[in-house]
Amino acid sequence: MSAVHKTTEDAVIFDLAAEELRSLNAALQALGGKTNRTAWTIVNPRGAHAIAVGVTAPVAITIEGHAGYYCAGMNDGAFVTINGNAGTGLAENMMSGTVHVKGDASQSAGATAHGGLLIIDGNAAARCGISMKGVDIVVKGNAGHMSAFMAQSGNLVICGDAGEALGDSLYEARLFVKGAVKSLGADCEGKEMTAEDKEILSALLQKAGCHETPEEFTRYGSARTLYHFHVDNAGAY
Amino acid sequence: MTEDHAPCIPVTKPRFSATFDPGTISEIQRAAATGIYDIRGGGAKRKVPNFDDLLFLGASVSRYPLEGYRERCGTEVTLGTRFAKNPIQLKTPVTIAGMSFGSLSANAKEALGRGATIMGTSTTTGDGGMTPEERGHSQTLIYQYLPSRYGMNLADLRRADAIEIVVGQGAKPGGGGMLLGQKITARVAQMRNLPEGIDQRSACRHPDWTGPDDLEIKILELRELTGWEKPIYVKIGASRPYYDVALAVKAGADVVVLDGMQGGTAATQDVFIEHVGIPLLAAIRPAVQSLQDMGMHRKVQLIVSGGIRSGADVAKALALGADAVAIGTAALIALGDNAPELEAEYNRLGTTAGAYDDWHEGRDPAGITTQDPTLSARLDPVKAGRRLANYLAVLTLEAQTIARACGKSHVHNLEPEDLVALTMEAAAMAQVPLAGTNWIPGRNI
Numbered sequence A: 001m002s003a004v005h006k007t008t009e010d011a012v013i014f015d016l017a018a019e020e021l022r023s024l025n026a027a028l029q030a031l032g033g034k035t036n037r038t039a040w041t042i043v044n045p046r047g048a049h050a051i052a053v054g055v056t057a058p059v060a061i062t063i064e065g066h067a068g069y070y071c072a073g074m075n076d077g078a079f080v081t082i083n084g085n086a087g088t089g090l091a092e093n094m095m096s097g098t099v100h101v102k103g104d105a106s107q108s109a110g111a112t113a114h115g116g117l118l119i120i121d122g123n124a125a126a127r128c129g130i131s132m133k134g135v136d137i138v139v140k141g142n143a144g145h146m147s148a149f150m151a152q153s154g155n156l157v158i159c160g161d162a163g164e165a166l167g168d169s170l171y172e173a174r175l176f177v178k179g180a181v182k183s184l185g186a187d188c189e190g191k192e193m194t195a196e197d198k199e200i201l202s203a204l205l206q207k208a209g210c211h212e213t214p215e216e217f218t219r220y221g222s223a224r225t226l227y228h229f230h231v232d233n234a235g236a237y
Numbered sequence B: 001m002t003e004d005h006a007p008c009i010p011v012t013k014p015r016f017s018a019t020f021d022p023g024t025i026s027e028i029q030r031a032a033a034t035g036i037y038d039i040r041g042g043g044a045k046r047k048v049p050n051f052d053d054l055l056f057l058g059a060s061v062s063r064y065p066l067e068g069y070r071e072r073c074g075t076e077v078t079l080g081t082r083f084a085k086n087p088i089q090l091k092t093p094v095t096i097a098g099m100s101f102g103s104l105s106a107n108a109k110e111a112l113g114r115g116a117t118i119m120g121t122s123t124t125t126g127d128g129g130m131t132p133e134e135r136g137h138s139q140t141l142i143y144q145y146l147p148s149r150y151g152m153n154l155a156d157l158r159r160a161d162a163i164e165i166v167v168g169q170g171a172k173p174g175g176g177g178m179l180l181g182q183k184i185t186a187r188v189a190q191m192r193n194l195p196e197g198i199d200q201r202s203a204c205r206h207p208d209w210t211g212p213d214d215l216e217i218k219i220l221e222l223r224e225l226t227g228w229e230k231p232i233y234v235k236i237g238a239s240r241p242y243y244d245v246a247l248a249v250k251a252g253a254d255v256v257v258l259d260g261m262q263g264g265t266a267a268t269q270d271v272f273i274e275h276v277g278i279p280l281l282a283a284i285r286p287a288v289q290s291l292q293d294m295g296m297h298r299k300v301q302l303i304v305s306g307g308i309r310s311g312a313d314v315a316k317a318l319a320l321g322a323d324a325v326a327i328g329t330a331a332l333i334a335l336g337d338n339a340p341e342l343e344a345e346y347n348r349l350g351t352t353a354g355a356y357d358d359w360h361e362g363r364d365p366a367g368i369t370t371q372d373p374t375l376s377a378r379l380d381p382v383k384a385g386r387r388l389a390n391y392l393a394v395l396t397l398e399a400q401t402i403a404r405a406c407g408k409s410h411v412h413n414l415e416p417e418d419l420v421a422l423t424m425e426a427a428a429m430a431q432v433p434l435a436g437t438n439w440i441p442g443r444n445i
Helices: A021-029 A195-207 A231-236 B022-034 B106-118 B132-137 B154-159 B186-192 B211-225 B241-251 B270-275 B280-293 B311-319 B329-335 B340-348 B381-405 B424-430
Strands: A011-015 A039-043 A060-064 A076-082 A096-101 A117-120 A133-139 A153-158 A174-177 A188-191 A218-222 B054-056 B077-079 B088-090 B094-096 B141-145 B162-166 B177-179 B200-202 B232-237 B255-259 B301-305 B324-327 B419-421
Touching: A021 B211, A117 A195, A133 A195, A153 A195, A174 A195, B054 B311, B077 B301, B094 B106, B094 B381, B106 B132, B106 B329, B106 B381, B132 B381, B141 B154, B154 B211, B162 B211, B211 B232, B211 B241, B232 B241, B241 B255, B241 B280, B255 B280, B280 B301, B280 B424, B311 B324, B311 B381, B324 B329, B329 B381, B419 B424
Parallel strands: A011 A039, A039 A060, A060 A076, A076 A096, A096 A117, A117 A133, A133 A153, A153 A174, B094 B324, B141 B162, B162 B232, B232 B255, B255 B301, B301 B324
Antiparallel strands: A174 A218, A188 A218, B054 B419, B077 B088, B177 B200
């Protein structure tokens, strides 16, 4: 790791213009839970794919620039910040930790993620939260079409507008939208905002640094009519 | 003419239509009564051109055979030599195909692992994640990466010996799946992050990539996640094998798995199983041609599956250019599926031993395609694993027997030139001569 410059005891700057992606990920994946090297800054990402994937140590990783596909994929405990935009599949299948993109996220952000928190300061493209399995996602801007498609569990908060077919074929995930919803997908319906919903939403807004209040949002969830296949629902499939 | 001498007029015997045969009529009646298409397990049941239509040309004067049981005929195979640091080493070219916990009982998964491990081959997870039972009992375990990502997690990904990205399967190229609620027990539901007892849909496309260019990046991510150690397989259902293999190789696959339409499924519409995709016999040569055209044959290994039953099938698949085969339905039969001693119970389910295919209903009397605790307990994983190992041994010995008869010191030395076809269809599909001629349809015209 000759090109890795330690600036202090616990802070590392990694230059992706000088070092290979493999070296970066190998170094991050080798970190144990008790490492002293807890602050990593990645410079010159230049849209590289698969940056900081599969990190299991609770370290802070800051990416100074735009990231490509699958940034922080399968993250399991790290706190990843992207000072730029992120490509397809940001934090896909995240297990735990936090991923925060300061710009926009391309499609399938948070896809199939099991846990952790994904914060998108800008807009999210299509299929945000597709097949999500327990993750919390907060989109401060708008979210594209088919967001939360087949979303299984977890919470998706959209502070802007949602595109077409929100929550299509939804399972038990909770969706909260402040703005307009272009259309709801099959089996997704508006729900009453319960006290539990408000508590969850309030906590997520606070964690994401949002100033909105739960009262400004509408809650959506599964109508559960597709939970058991029936020919009368064939048109919805 | 008296009555005693009246002409005897023969009674016309009932005649069934070839078009509206009894099976077709009963399906129309069933559809009219229910309004729902028929769902079942297994692969295509219709007759399609298959390996039975090929024969080996044994050695004679022009070439000499190897001595059975005396002269070595190797069966070992190495998979994943292109990029992975740790390729898969197997003692036999017969592997166990992906089948899910959820579709199969935990005991059945354990038995598959035990049988495969005894014979030094690999087994494969399915749509539902990796169970401790199968990891613990499988020396070499391939972890499937499916559109649903049910149970997908980083720890299991790193515990796997190889990763198989499933694009499609032979029973339903282009289709997803649905595991019906009766098989969604608390454990299955927990592994899939879904409520107990509901029908669980599996998507037909991956949630975070579409097309070969994205697949290349997905493969990069999986390699980065696992330190470039594990072979990455790409599994495709046989439909356009030449192009699909080319794109999988272009995307960076170490191994391509090609599944023909006879390959089984846990549950899919009968119309899908019988009418989408092509037979394995028709798929192998285009796949091998694709690899050869790229200069990647034997560099990217090819595993083929879909209706492999005997060592003859294994040998024929290898002769056509595959590096290994995978078995699914045959492995379940070896465990005890459709066993004749369960005939009375199959009768109670409205079927008969040998025809039982309602694997999705979870009432399998053999305890294999079920999550019912009482039924599952019927399958002894140790004994069933032994039966599978026996069967794998027979497949391997049979393939060796044929290879020796063709004068080959390794089963991989079998080649198309060792084969002829019994039918024009098989000759055209396998691109080998019609027996007794030098005519390969589509060539030397």
